[in-house]
Amino acid sequence: MIKIKNISKSFKGKQVLFDISGTLLKGKNNLIIGSSGTGKSVLLKNIVGLITPDQGDVKYNERSFIHGSEQDRKQIRREIGMLFQGGALFDSKNIEENVKFPLDILTDFSEEEKIDRVNFCLERVGLVNINKKMPSEISGGMKKRVGIARAIVNKPNYLFCDEPNSGLDPQTGIKIDNLIKEITSEYLITTVIVTHDMNSVIEMGDHIMFLLQGKKLWEGSNEEITKSDLKELNDFVFATQLMKQIYLR
């Protein structure tokens, strides 16, 4: 479980996050949603430590990530896997080396053990016989899958996904969503997903935080989101005709 406590962040005098608190649940898909430019990715970067908040704290199972010791932070980082928006695969390494990289750096496994684990993870995300290909030789959807394989290779307790299905066709996007959902329940990890895709919200939003202009306006489940009376949330959820047709009949 991850507890976010009063996170605020500003850049060059412009505040982008206002006193955000919340809890991200273990074994659940925790979604941070909101329109573009509302501070979702900034919040995610604060949670994983890529940005230091101006105030507040993030606690991983009661261990402070912001105010904790360097040793604590290092330990927490080892328990984190992250899927970036563009995959963030290392261009100079092939797929196998990319997925193996966290094991090379963070573990003392033998080469054989590492390769076994890499092959297992690649198979788990539905990719076989692409070990020796370079990132530039595979499609966007495959890059995301490789990104997921790399994120789970070191058996993380926390999985973070920054817009996992952006730039993908709807079918591939759903496949990626399903994969993340399966992995979350299979390994009982705390998954945090930043998205503005309503399909993802409905399909996999066990626990949802809605942000608007840097403030948390709503928190609940995918069942509750369509029944909320909050105007700003309804404007976001029912922005498309399809959603209106399905839920507002």
Add this chain to the structure above:
Amino acid sequence: MRSLGKYFIFMRSLITRRETFRTYIKLITQECINVGYNSLFIVGIVSVFMGAVTTIQTAFNLVSPFIPDYVISLVVRDMAILELSPTIIAIIFAGKVGSSIAGELGTMRITEQIDALEVMGINSSSYLVLPKVVACVIMYPMLVILSIFLILLGGYLAGTITGILSSVDYLYGIRYEFIEFNITFAVIKALVFSFLISSISSYKGFFTTGGSLEVGQASTSAVTNSCIAVLLADYALAQLLMG
């Protein structure tokens, strides 16, 4: 001043939270190939032609019958050791290696590859930049030594083939009143210049923000700033060690 402070903090980050020695050995070896071996061709061709042109131009200017021919190769030798090899090759090195470092790191930054390293708990600056700086500091002095030989070779070929001076005069000139400290001076220059080029280029690339346009700008800025730093350091070192 703010950038300078940020640069020094960046330099300090290279040596804090380091990875294992074994990891660095592998990375440094790879970088040595990238910055050293892959620069051999351009350094070689530039050096040979600089030697040839310097010989011809020196001969053209030393027309007095009172000046012996071997002075031409003596001038070529001292120019090669003191300035052409360490400084001019440093400018070329900044153009080739510096822009490549800035471009590589800038691309890694905008495609979130550096963030991916940070999330894994790796000190990205130390992991990515330290091997590049160490490789440059190891390889560049070797390139300078090689360049000195190639300039002298280029001068020899141009001088003897065109009949400007005899082989005997040329070889006599390059040995005449040779000051060993000049080689030490060239190596000191090479160490300083390689550190400046690699660290400035890394700094420019590492803090790139934006998109592909900014990566290009970072590469250009890396080369420009490296060249200015090299020229300032060149003057400072000359004043300190020879003034």
